[in-house]
Each structure stands twice: as structure tokens, then as C-alpha cells.
Amino acid sequence: MRGLRHLPSATNSVTLQTFHFYTKLFKSSSSASISPRRNLSVGACSLFPSNMDPPIANKVKHEMEMFGDVRIDNYYWLRDDSRSDPHVLSYLREENAYTDHLMSGTKHLEEQIYSEIRGRLKEDDISAPFRRGAYYYYSRTLEGKEYSQHCRRRVVNVGTEASVYDTMPTGPDAPPEHVLLDENAKAQEHAFYTIGAFKVSPNNKLVAYAEDTKGDEIFTVHVIDAESRAPVGKPLAGVTSDLEWADNNALVYTTRDEILRPDKVWLHKLGTEQSLDICLYHEKDDMFSVDLAVSESKKFLFVESASKITRFVFYLDISKPEDGLVVLTPRLDGIDTSASHRGNHFFIKRRSDECFNSEILACPLDNTSATTVLLPHKPSVNIQAMQLFSDHLVVYQRENGLPKITIYNLPATGEPLDRLQGGRVVDFVDPIYSVDPSESEFYSCILRFDYSSMKTPPSVYDYDMNSGISVLKKIDVVLGGFDSGNYLTERQWATSADGTKVPISIVYRKDLVKLDGSDPLLLYGYGSYEICIDPYFKASRLSLLDRGFIFAVAHVRGGGEMGRPWYEDGKLLKKKNTFTDFIACAEYLIEKKYCSKEKLCIEGRSAGGLLVGAVINMRPDLFKAVVAGVPFVDVLTTMLDPTIPLTTSEWMEWGDPRKEEFYFYMKSYSPVDNITAQNYPAILVTAGLNDTRVLYSEPAKFVAKLRDTKTDDNTLLFKCELGAGHFSKSGRFEKLQEDAFTYTFIMKALNMVPSIP
Numbered sequence: 001m002r003g004l005r006h007l008p009s010a011t012n013s014v015t016l017q018t019f020h021f022y023t024k025l026f027k028s029s030s031s032a033s034i035s036p037r038r039n040l041s042v043g044a045c046s047l048f049p050s051n052m053d054p055p056i057a058n059k060v061k062h063e064m065e066m067f068g069d070v071r072i073d074n075y076y077w078l079r080d081d082s083r084s085d086p087h088v089l090s091y092l093r094e095e096n097a098y099t100d101h102l103m104s105g106t107k108h109l110e111e112q113i114y115s116e117i118r119g120r121l122k123e124d125d126i127s128a129p130f131r132r133g134a135y136y137y138y139s140r141t142l143e144g145k146e147y148s149q150h151c152r153r154r155v156v157n158v159g160t161e162a163s164v165y166d167t168m169p170t171g172p173d174a175p176p177e178h179v180l181l182d183e184n185a186k187a188q189e190h191a192f193y194t195i196g197a198f199k200v201s202p203n204n205k206l207v208a209y210a211e212d213t214k215g216d217e218i219f220t221v222h223v224i225d226a227e228s229r230a231p232v233g234k235p236l237a238g239v240t241s242d243l244e245w246a247d248n249n250a251l252v253y254t255t256r257d258e259i260l261r262p263d264k265v266w267l268h269k270l271g272t273e274q275s276l277d278i279c280l281y282h283e284k285d286d287m288f289s290v291d292l293a294v295s296e297s298k299k300f301l302f303v304e305s306a307s308k309i310t311r312f313v314f315y316l317d318i319s320k321p322e323d324g325l326v327v328l329t330p331r332l333d334g335i336d337t338s339a340s341h342r343g344n345h346f347f348i349k350r351r352s353d354e355c356f357n358s359e360i361l362a363c364p365l366d367n368t369s370a371t372t373v374l375l376p377h378k379p380s381v382n383i384q385a386m387q388l389f390s391d392h393l394v395v396y397q398r399e400n401g402l403p404k405i406t407i408y409n410l411p412a413t414g415e416p417l418d419r420l421q422g423g424r425v426v427d428f429v430d431p432i433y434s435v436d437p438s439e440s441e442f443y444s445c446i447l448r449f450d451y452s453s454m455k456t457p458p459s460v461y462d463y464d465m466n467s468g469i470s471v472l473k474k475i476d477v478v479l480g481g482f483d484s485g486n487y488l489t490e491r492q493w494a495t496s497a498d499g500t501k502v503p504i505s506i507v508y509r510k511d512l513v514k515l516d517g518s519d520p521l522l523l524y525g526y527g528s529y530e531i532c533i534d535p536y537f538k539a540s541r542l543s544l545l546d547r548g549f550i551f552a553v554a555h556v557r558g559g560g561e562m563g564r565p566w567y568e569d570g571k572l573l574k575k576k577n578t579f580t581d582f583i584a585c586a587e588y589l590i591e592k593k594y595c596s597k598e599k600l601c602i603e604g605r606s607a608g609g610l611l612v613g614a615v616i617n618m619r620p621d622l623f624k625a626v627v628a629g630v631p632f633v634d635v636l637t638t639m640l641d642p643t644i645p646l647t648t649s650e651w652m653e654w655g656d657p658r659k660e661e662f663y664f665y666m667k668s669y670s671p672v673d674n675i676t677a678q679n680y681p682a683i684l685v686t687a688g689l690n691d692t693r694v695l696y697s698e699p700a701k702f703v704a705k706l707r708d709t710k711t712d713d714n715t716l717l718f719k720c721e722l723g724a725g726h727f728s729k730s731g732r733f734e735k736l737q738e739d740a741f742t743y744t745f746i747m748k749a750l751n752m753v754p755s756i757p
Helices: 016-029 086-119 183-187 539-545 564-568 576-591 607-618 635-639 648-654 660-667 697-709 732-749
Strands: 063-066 069-072 130-132 135-141 148-154 178-182 194-200 206-212 219-225 236-239 243-247 250-256 262-269 278-282 289-294 300-306 311-317 326-329 336-342 345-351 359-364 372-375 382-388 392-399 402-409 421-425 434-437 446-452 459-464 470-475 487-495 501-509 521-525 550-554 600-605 625-629 682-688 716-721
Touching: 069 660, 086 539, 086 697, 086 716, 086 732, 148 183, 178 183, 178 206, 194 219, 194 243, 206 243, 219 250, 236 250, 243 289, 250 289, 262 289, 278 300, 289 336, 300 336, 311 336, 326 336, 326 345, 336 382, 345 382, 359 382, 392 434, 402 434, 402 446, 487 576, 501 539, 501 576, 521 576, 521 607, 539 550, 539 732, 550 576, 576 600, 576 607, 600 607, 607 625, 625 732, 635 648, 635 660, 682 697, 682 732, 697 716
Parallel strands: 521 550, 521 600, 600 625, 625 682, 682 716
Antiparallel strands: 063 069, 130 135, 135 148, 148 178, 194 206, 206 219, 219 236, 243 250, 250 262, 262 278, 289 300, 300 311, 311 326, 336 345, 345 359, 359 372, 382 392, 392 402, 402 421, 434 446, 446 459, 459 470, 487 501, 501 550
């Protein structure tokens, strides 16, 4: 996917694990960043030193013809699959040097904002401990350290039943903390370091973790003894982060083909060579990718093969992995299924053209064709994911653009499973909010979920599904005098060009914002892959809100906020609805005096970078400044090239331009192809050299052509991280520094940079 592109699964995956992974990954990678105006000054302080000319990329004519249409790409040479061409690297370094030079005059503001952001962070902290068998598992951060430690403590009374009031014992009499993995120690030898999977074996004796040291999302899996931390066997090289235990002595993992499509599933017996691993499944259709999920009962592992509209499922009995995979749901075009297990039944979430918002079925283990509908399809309620417990079924749904959790009671194992009982809905206090699943114990009545809103820091709740009692287990501490009561969140609705009502989530500090059109506003958008951008908290964003900014999210079509039709109406030959929705939201915010054109900044990342790239070609007069983070902007050229990672699987998202209708439609909005000689806002573009989701050459070409074509002298900057990928740098303080950099752009764009004292 572009945005969350090239993950080891399709974007509309509905397994609990994948749903949770997408939401967490998006929130951890999204940043509000914006670009500056050029040659602004406050007092005697020059904001943009002008004694350095911007880099000018060489023009090398490259002609492309299709359907009688000829396109000239003078910057095609910037694409280098090996990422080692000295001419390309030289150009990227020149762009970085130019960015550093123009930003040097406001380094004082950047450091001030960074100090603010870091000052809100409780650097030494632990996550909410999760009880799993005889241990509490959690992660810890240390003061001054970039990365996390993965830890555990023994449960004192192992035989006691879990309760929402359980707390992990600490203090001198508590069982000692055991550090399973210290990322800080592992990262010392690398400029980039991230853990993509951390999996404890069913018996709690081993840990398997996947590490990436380049940002290219090609992982190495290590297995260690949980007590001694000694290596167990040799690492598994060149794999994805999609990893599960088959039993206490075997792992199941996936690998990619030459275009980085997850295509093979492997079974690895500990202590054997990787070359001897058994290939459980090979997906040869390049429109499909494979991924893994394990049932909450830990008795079955599911292998899913999915395109953008079809998903079918195999299962592996973990007690008998040598038996191999068995078909659970057949491959039927347009039918999307995912599965889990409880007792003597499989539970299946199923979507089709008729049941576009999904239904939930059950079938006996010994007769998987005998399905019973447990939760029927509703046109007004979208079922996103399900989570099974020994006595309950938890359904994550969306209604009226907001997530909800509904809990059903299940009959005793062995009794007929022909209906659901109950239907308790979990209540939330904020008018707009974000809710994500979290890991919970299968043999328990305790549901754990993550909650936040634009004014409520990330919170972990344990919810007793029998009593309805909810207990806050952890809320992120925000230092520096933060008071959620100072902020107001609200939902507004804009009307798009075709009459569609588009939701907007808004937050601002109520004692600073005047709502008379003079307030600065940052509008964020995405709108692809059925991804939902729910209103969530970001502590660094306070550096904007506390300066009187309004922050808003336009929930445009192409996302999944309003159900499956919302997504369908923003893809393929309806993709332009995404752009016109966003423009309508911007115009609505101006009309209602949340801001003015002179105070409106916009941001989009990856597929959201396509969004902002398209709208500045369409309506450059509407925006003051723009940031395009790792933007997917060379749509037509990329989608015509099946050698680029996962292009083939994305023909169902964007269209196949080898067909004339799609070719000309995509050409009509592709940002690179629609740059014209007109005035543009101030623009900041970012990229990662090792990015495998959106190749660095796309934003590089976008900048080069803009610089050659646009008629204004507004600032155009390009920042390429040469040692990172799609999600930029890996350290938590490094990410805060990036936020400070982009917020400094906002200050510049709006002429809000204070003079040096």
C-alpha cells in the first residue's frame, strides 16, 4: 500500500491482529508537518537565508507512449533501484544541504519547540502490564534512551482468576524484573533500528523477535532463551515481520518475492537450517499477498491470501503442524473472509457485494461448510474486526463515522451455537475518539482496549464483560502542565461537490482560538485503502494548539470511516472524490471562520501525500503551505511498472493503467503529471532512501519538476533521509526532533517566528 503500503497483508484485512497493527502503525508514523514561506522575516532576523541557490536537477529526456499519448519525464533518471548511483545520491545530498541552509535561520525556534515536546514526555515509563500465564509482560523506556526494553515479572498468585483490579506487584518484595530484550543495546551498532515483531512462545520459555536495521522492512528473526537471553539456533534472514509460533519448537513466517510481495509461508523447526524449512503455501498470483494470524485460543494458526477485494483462509492445527494447511474458506472472487476459533467452532467474518459491511458466521470444526449466521449484515453498521474469548465475542464496529465495541455472550462450549446473546455496548465520554483492540487473555472475562481522543492521552482500559465495570490501567503522562479541560473537540460536516456530507474532526484550545477567521489551522487528510483516521491524541501537537492553532482531520472518501461504500466511492474511477471532498472541507472551514486561506496549512503522508499533491494542482490558491510526507505522487508511471514493489496488487486500488480508461483517468490527477506553470503554496516534501512502499524517486521527481515549472518564489524544500525508510528515523527522540522541524515550518509559513532575544 502507499501510505501503509507494502505491509505483509492487504489493507482491508479484518483479523484482530492486522486491524490492531494498522491502527498502531499509522498513529506512530503520522506526523503533522508543514513547509515554510520563503524570504519572510521578523524584525531584523532573516528566516530564509537567500545566499544559496536551490539545487537544479539535470534534465534527461525520457519518452513514454501509450494509447497514442506521449509523456516526457525529464527526471526519470532519478530512479535507482540499487540506491547507490553517485549522481542520484549527490543530488539528494544537495537537496538536504539546501534544506539545512534555509532552515538554519530558525534553529532557535526548532530547538525551543523540541524542548517543549520532549519536556512533555515522561522518559522513564512502562506500558500497562499484560498478564499472560505465569508472567506480566510490558515494555519500559529509560530516561535519555531512544528505544524500549521488553520486560516481564512473575505473577505472584498464578492460580487466581484475572480481574480488572489486578495490578503487577512492584517494590522490594515483588518478583524481580527480567529484561528479555534491550533495544538500546541492540541499536548501538546501527543508525536505524526497529523491532517489527516480538513473540513469546506458548510455554513462555522462548522469544522470537524480528529486527530491521535499514528501514527497508526486510527483517531478520532471532530466537532467544527467555531466561538466559542466549541465542537459540541461527537467525532467519530475509523475512517479513509476519511471524507466529506454531508450537513451542516451531515458527511460521513469510517471505517476499522479487517485487517484495509476501508470497510464501514457511514452517521452521528450531535447531534446523533455514534452507530445510518447509514451504506451507506459495501464492503465485501476483494480485494476492499472504499473511498470518493466530486464534485467540492459540489452537489454530490461519494463513490468509488476499487481494484488495478477495481473501481466503487456510488453517493449521498447532497441535499437529506436520499435517499442513487445510482450506477453511475457499477462494471466491469478491468474497473477503477472516477467521478465529473457540471451542468446536470456527468463527468467520465475511464480506461480499451483498454484505458489504460484513457479517459474522460460525461453523463446526468437522463440517466447515455448515455455516450459521450469528451477526447479520447491516447497511448502517460496518463490522471491522472480531475478538473471541472463551465466553464472549467482541465485535469492533463503525456507525455514523465513529468506532464502537459491542460484546455478546456465548453459550457454553458444546451447546448449540445458533445465536448471540446480549449485545452490551461500551460507552465512551468524548464526542469524537479513537478505540483500538489490545491483546487480552482468551480464558478471561477481561477485555483490554486502547482509547484516546484529540484531547485525551492514550489510555489502556480493562473492561469486565460480565459486570460492565471499566478500569483505567494506564494513561500516558503528559508533563508541562497539560490539562485536557483546556481543549475542545468537535465534529463538523462539510458538503462535497456531489452533495455528500464529509465529517471533519477538530480540536483547539478554547481560551486561545477566536473563530473569527484569523486563527491558523492545520488540516490533515489521507483517504485510501479503507484506512480510518480516527481522532487520536498526539502530545507534540500541543506545541501548535498552545500557540492558538486549530488542528483538523478531513475524513474523506477512500478511507473507511463511514463504512465500505465510503471506501468504494474513493477508489479506482471514483478516486477524484477524495480530492474534491478535501477541498470541500477546506472551503467549509474557511466559510465557518475556523481560518482563512492565508492561515490554512495542509498535510498528507504517503497516499495522503497523493491527496495533497493533487489538491495543490487543482486549487493552489486555497492553501498557504503544504507538507507532502513520503508522497505517492508519480501514480501513472508507478502503476505502469509491475517491477515496482506490489504495483500489481494495487491495480485493484488505483486501477490498471494498461487499460485505456484507467490510464487517462489516472493521468488526469497524478500529481507529477499535472504540475503546471502557476503559483503554488510553500511546500515541504520528505522521502526515505530505503523506502520500499513509496520509492524515494517519486518525491524527488515531484520536487524537481515543481522547481522547474512553478511561477512563484515560495519555498520548496526536499528532505530525504538517507538511512531510513517509509517511517523515517527510528529513535523516539529523533521522531520528536522531526516534529519540531515541521512545526517550525508552520511558524515560518504563517510569519509567526519570534525574533532571537
